[in-house]
Amino acid sequence: MSNASPGSLESVVIVGASSSLARAMAACFAAGDHALVLAGRDTAELEVIAQDLRVRYARPCRVLHFDALDYGSHPGFVAECTAALGAPPDGAVVCFGMLPVQEEAQEDFTVAGRCLDTNYTGAMSVLERFAGVFEARGSGFIAAVSSVAGDRGRKSNYHYGAAKAALNAFLGGLQNRLHARGVSVTTVKPGFLDTKMTWGLVLPALLVTDPERAAAIAVRGILKRRSIVYVPGYWRLIMLVIRHIPGVIFKRLSL
Template sequence: MLEINELKPTSKSVLVLGSVSAVGRAIAHEFAREGYSLLLGDIEIEENERIAKDIRIRYHVFCDTLFFDASDFDSHPVFLEKVIEKFNGIPEGLVICFGYMPVQEEAQKDFNLIKRTIDINFTGTVSILERVISKFEERNYGFAIVISSVAGDRGRKSNYIYGSTKGALTRYLEGLQHRLSSTKVHLLLVKPGFMDTAMTYGLNLPQRLLASPEEAGRILYTAWKRKKQVVYVKWFWRYIMLIIQHLPRFVFHRTQL
């Protein structure tokens, strides 16, 4: 069995945060297949180590793990130091896949759930991304792939607490893309519709609109390769959301969306 110390990190390297998520795992496999060294950061230690071991065996690339809690903002500077230590420098890229979606009705009655959603989806992402992007900018090279959601495109009663954190994240990422437009740092904003993952488990969703995590991983990787700025998963969500965004309020308020 391949141990970590048998494989050395190369400069072709990616930090994947939320690597235990179904999509995080899928995108990690995409990069490993192309020979990238990987560092997997997640709140779940054991499953993360299992994923890393599997990647080392399959692709024979450096793949190590680190504990990462998106909502523990104070730990992020030290976390980044550990990343630099493990990779012997700043990685080439960062992929952010962590996220949290509360049950809307429960969150409406419990501010702690609302705060947790904001902390993980928005503040946690901004906290780590801003630090990493500054390093990429200093070097004038690097990339980030960040998962937002179509839920951020228009506030809907069924999901506006989660949706508002993704809406804020989308606006933040658009601003960051503007800031980076004159540099060689690439930022891909990902807007998935429904994906077949733990987050949507048990929800009654139309099968035809669902993307599997593997499909999502492939779409993200291809969009990144093509240097896209925004990608919808799957492509038709761009048009679905265009319609939803442009529904007049008097029509929209009669829907159960």
């Protein structure tokens, strides 16, 4: 494997890079010859992940601080990515997310608000900044990890689902805007993943995917510039069925 400088490789910024899914996606990008910027709140943890990737894949891997809720810092963050790589990145992938305890979101507006602010507003804010740079350059790829929860509101997680639905609509519009400029936009929609986020939840074991498998599917779809990638692919069918359940039946179900 090469010990190439960032300038000779495609580069990708992964935002929310301490997430279990993002770590595995970073390894897939590194294995596929990408220089990386890993960004998130816990830079000490990210430095450990970056060092592991440098050793395993001999790829340049930088670490930057990023907080999805600090919207004012996002324009400067994109400039920091460019400075770290020596040029604007080729791709940007948003992986951060927040799944509140449903009852807490119902009872406490600040919890419901933080869910929307993180999953939607934070993602929208930082992706708009990358979109402007990629649009001006006329190339690049953008992706965000959404969720099947955004496909239809369910009582078990409808604040989270609503935020992810907003993200889906945003990404659809962004794709519509950027397609003519040669910039792809991919919406990644995982089903249940075995990660920190779902720790302690009772999930149907057969439908739970490990982060490494999920990451391989997601990164393949992003690099193929797919519009929407269900993770794994069978969730496309599951959600097609769920979306088409008539409201009169749906409201009686416990989902």
